[in-house]
Amino acid sequence: MTHTSGRRRTSRSPLKVTAAAAATLALTAGGAYAVKIGPFDNGPNALDPAAAAQARAFLSDWSRGRYDAAAGRTTSPARAGEVLRSFTEGLDINSPRLTAATAERADDGVVSVPFTAKMPVKALGTWTYTSRVRLREEKGTWKVDWSLGLVHPHLSDQAKFRLEREETSTPDVADRHGKTLTGDTYPSLQPLLTQIASGDGGPRGKIRLIDRVTGQTKRTEITFGRKEAPASARTTLDATWQAAADRALGAEADGKNASLVALRVDNGEILAMANSPATGFNRAASGTYAPGSTWKIVTSSALLLKNAVTPQTIVDCPKHLIVGKEFHNVETSEFHGATFQKDFMESCNTAFISLRGKLGDAETGDVARKYFGVGQEWHVGIPSYDGSVPVPKDETEKAAAMIGQGRIQANPLIMASVTATAASGHFHQPTIRPDTDDRTTTTALPRTVVNQLQTMMRATVTGGTAHILADLPGTIGAKTGTAEVAEDEENNGWLVARRGNVAVACVVEQGVTGGGSAGPILHRLLEAVPDDPS
Known part of the structure; x- marks a missing residue:
């Protein structure tokens, strides 16, 4: 329950040649003169800084499509201009990058600058190759020694390049x-x-x-x-869970934008991913939302990891707390003399904010990344947003971050994964394809922390804000969330839950509260699919 401010991827036809498309080259990050030329020294074999400057200028002009200027820096301006203009014609290259390496001096006095060209070919991939810029000194001025091999080592008067596309059917x-x-x-x-x-x-x-x-x-x-x-692309989805997810959103979303994800706890495989409306933007995996009080799972983990609290520690829950601005609880509820577990069950914002001094400014983000994989690069099998937990700019933003507001961003895929990690202690990169690449590196949560989290999440169902799930069979643990978006908009409602080997997460835009909006959706889903998937 959060009340702060926040904004808030078989038959074949013959090969065919594509239509021509010119492209503008762009240097990699660092700008026009960020090419590394050097190092330089004052010895007898030192590189002339003027040669380095000319190489940088040539690459800069070429990369930006200033072909006349680039050609003018060569020993053959007319020919160079013609080739630079025509090189990418018919190759469907769009916004490629040139990255220069360290300059070298040859025995004949030539300065050579190796570079790597990365040329994205529309809808296909990136063509990567290496070449080099060679410079000679003529009458005190360094000139690029023009040759077709500069543009590409295999380009010549006898040979050029052609792009051939093959039309394919989608499995x-x-x-x-x-x-x-x-x-x-x-x-x-x-x-x-x-x-x-x-x-x-x-x-x-x-x-x-x-x-x-x-x-x-x-x-x-x-x-x-x-x-x-x-003939068929296999996924991790379960048709039964997917159908139930679509039905749950259709019956309970009440016309609001909403999305949910269900995944396996033991390996991160996505069982269902659903959005309402069903067409358009995939909010479930690519949305960017403040996760609200569902994020207290991560905040609690950070506090429990360093023994800053235990579930039985007394942490008072007043109606209001001022940290640069006023923070309060839903309906200004208060629980004097509450334990930390009670604060979690009732989603007390002020209690969590009062504990901010127990954590370093970057500590929650570090825990999110190290243990929950949030903010690392995920390879789900479709385009996804993998979360962001920036270091707070000030004490007010740190207070907001304790309750899943401020600049913290997530989505149902991330929060389902967080819930699964809290249940097992091990992060498993979510996947919708069985052959995806996992490049994440995480550490397992200590078993004591996992047990404490599960006890508090279970209590949230049996006697807290997630009581809407209490009548369902199975030992369900959950956490609600309410995230402010803007003063003139209703809050987003969140609910995450775990039952058996499945973790689920749901967000309802302008749903007011998590239990009231996301609660009925997840209740209908879990009621329709009572058993764990095989």
């Missing part, structure tokens, strides 16, 4: 048991099917080096896409 998408998933039957999946299937199907193509006269292929520079697309 069907199946659930974990092989059942075909369609947008008609599972409405929330309609916008996601192409993203899910793109890992197995999607466009394919090649960039080839061809003879300028005969058009015959001399070599293939790069191949994009998989060689073969399977």
Whole structure:
């Protein structure tokens, strides 16, 4: 319950040549003159700074499409201008990057600057290669020694490049048991099917080096896409859970924007991902919301990890608390002499804020990243937002962060994962495809902390703000959340829960309270699917 301010991815047709499309090159981060040329010294073999400056200027002009200026820095301006303009024609290259390495001096006095070119080819991938800029001194002025090999080592008067695309069909998408998933039957999946299937199907193509006269292929520079697309792209989704999730949102979202995620606790596999409305933006995985008091799972973990509190520690819960601004509880509730567990059960904002001095400014974010994987790079199998927990700018923002407000951002996918981690003690990167790459590195929560979290989450169902789930079978633990968006808008409502091997999270925009808006949705879902998935 938070009341602070916050704003708040099989048949084939013959290969075909694409239409031409010119591109503008861009240097990597650092700007026009961030190319590394050096190091320089004053010895007999020291590089002339003027040569470095000319190399930087040439790369800067070329990268920005200033072809005349770039060509003017070469030993052959007319030819250089012609080639630089025509090089990317027909290759569908958009906004590539040039990254220069350290300059080198050759025995003949030439200065050489190696560089890497990364050229994104529309809808296919990135063509990466290396080349080098060579400079000679002519009458006291350094000039780029022009050659076609500067642009690409294989470019010549006899050979040029051609892009060939191959049209492919998109494979069907199946659930974990092989059942075909369609947008008609599972409405929330309609916008996601192409993203899910793109890992197995999607466009394919090649960039080839061809003879300028005969058009015959001399070599293939790069191949994009998989060689073969399977008939069906398997997912971790469970058709039964997905159908129940769509029905729950349809019946209980009351026309509001809402989304939910259900995933397995033991491995992070996504069982269901649903949005209302079903078409359009995937709020469940790509939304950016203040998580409100559901974030108190992470805050509590940070406090418990350093023994700042125990569930039985007395932490008073007054109606109001001023930390640069006034913070209060829902309906200005208060619980004098409350234990920390009682504060968690009743989602007392003021109690949590009063404990902010127990944690360093960056400590909650460090715990979120180290133990819960929040803010690390996730490879879910579709586009996703992986969370943000910035260091608070001041004491007021730190107070807000203690209760999931301020600049903290998450979504149902993140909060379902947080709930699963709290249940097992181990973070498992959420996935919707069984073959996704996991590059995260986390540490397991101590068993004592896991037990304390589960005790408090269970008490939140049996006697706290998540009592709407109390009549369901199974040992359910949960946490509600209410997150302010703006003064003139109703609060977003949150609820996260864990039952058996499944963790779920739901957000309802302008839902007022978590128990009142997200509660009925998750109740209907868990009631419809009483058993753990196989």
